[in-house]
Amino acid sequence: MPSDSRGPAEPAFLRAARRQPTSYTPVWLMRQAGRYLPEYRALRARHGFLELCHNPAAAAEVTLQPVERLGVDAAILFADILLLLEPLDRGLEFGKGEGPIIHRPIRSETDVEALAPIDVDEAVPFVFETVRMVTRALGGRVPLIGFAGAPFTVASYLVEGGPSRDYLHTKRLMYESPEAWCRLMEILAGATARYLNGQIAAGADAVQLFDSWIGVLSPDDYRTYVLPHVRSLIAALAPGTPVIHFGTGTTALLRLMREAGGDVIGLDWRVDLDTGWNLVGHDVGVQGNLDPAVLLGPPALIRERVKTVLDRAGGRPGHIFNLGHGVHRDTPVDHVRAMVDLVHELSDRR
Numbered sequence: 001m002p003s004d005s006r007g008p009a010e011p012a013f014l015r016a017a018r019r020q021p022t023s024y025t026p027v028w029l030m031r032q033a034g035r036y037l038p039e040y041r042a043l044r045a046r047h048g049f050l051e052l053c054h055n056p057a058a059a060a061e062v063t064l065q066p067v068e069r070l071g072v073d074a075a076i077l078f079a080d081i082l083l084l085l086e087p088l089d090r091g092l093e094f095g096k097g098e099g100p101i102i103h104r105p106i107r108s109e110t111d112v113e114a115l116a117p118i119d120v121d122e123a124v125p126f127v128f129e130t131v132r133m134v135t136r137a138l139g140g141r142v143p144l145i146g147f148a149g150a151p152f153t154v155a156s157y158l159v160e161g162g163p164s165r166d167y168l169h170t171k172r173l174m175y176e177s178p179e180a181w182c183r184l185m186e187i188l189a190g191a192t193a194r195y196l197n198g199q200i201a202a203g204a205d206a207v208q209l210f211d212s213w214i215g216v217l218s219p220d221d222y223r224t225y226v227l228p229h230v231r232s233l234i235a236a237l238a239p240g241t242p243v244i245h246f247g248t249g250t251t252a253l254l255r256l257m258r259e260a261g262g263d264v265i266g267l268d269w270r271v272d273l274d275t276g277w278n279l280v281g282h283d284v285g286v287q288g289n290l291d292p293a294v295l296l297g298p299p300a301l302i303r304e305r306v307k308t309v310l311d312r313a314g315g316r317p318g319h320i321f322n323l324g325h326g327v328h329r330d331t332p333v334d335h336v337r338a339m340v341d342l343v344h345e346l347s348d349r350r
């Protein structure tokens, strides 16, 4: 694999993110490091999740594990979208199995006014150190993707106090106190831009903005309450570093997400890849979009579905293969590895 990150020998992942031709379709996975990997579970048996995130040597090790094991074309930083919320002191905890919990959620205008400022350099120096360690260890073999949560998705945890079905506390704050909502989004967008720029300065080659739960909003609400903030966040990022803008349940929002920004738009599996690419326009790249549940199925089905995604991309420059969302915890590792190999084999253009 080419190791020079400048000029014609740039790795396939970065070339695709810039819509340049590649000799095969690059692939990486969301939740590349996670509970389906035995080596990750072994580390987790000895350390808490936040403890791992705070320890750059351990976090760097987790980041590198799937690169060796899966043969992916990019590494994704091991961290979490909620780390930036720790300095707000609202009682962030990663409970067993049920996902993150925020013990003192933000529900009112008064709560927003009382928010402590986020000093990014003070809050997450361990993330920047992890990026430096990973970049050094990778030595340009594959690029490193940094990431952050988008303001809506991060706010949804802060307001709901955890995962939610209907996001009613979040929507109530948005509708009842639009000025407080706007202030909250500005705080999060500003801190997130500084956070991503810090990752880029530390060596991240690309960044992904996760707006995982944005699909609960109508297009009108996205336009009014979210789009301006995401647009200013992306506009504040260091130029020249590709930005992947991802969400799920976004079929009706894709055009607006594209308007907000990003070099590559992430598609989930609820839209056919060619339809999604038409919606965002061929002057941006797309990432996606196999249903992660397909990896629970038999090898013949996985092969057929991988081929369908590649056929729909049609070999056009600017496609990065990924799942439509993260790898499920019960996924057999050999299915994941086989999928990565299949993408390389079926897309070989040399």
Ligand code: CP3
Residues within 6 Å of the ligand: 029, 030, 031, 032, 033, 034, 035, 044, 049, 076, 077, 078, 079, 080, 081, 082, 094, 097, 098, 099, 100, 147, 210, 212, 326, 329
């Ligand atoms: O992709 C990767 O491998 C990089 C690491 C990564 C993690 N979280 C590690 C993690 C990334 C990119 C994230 C982002 C993240 N975190 C998102 C956006 C991506 C998405 O899935 O939509 C969200 C919504 C979160 C919040 C979060 N953190 C949730 C919902 C959970 C619980 C998940 C579950 O399965 O219960 C976490 C915890 C978390 N983040 C784990 C990992 C590996 C599992 C923690 C553990 O080991 O117990």
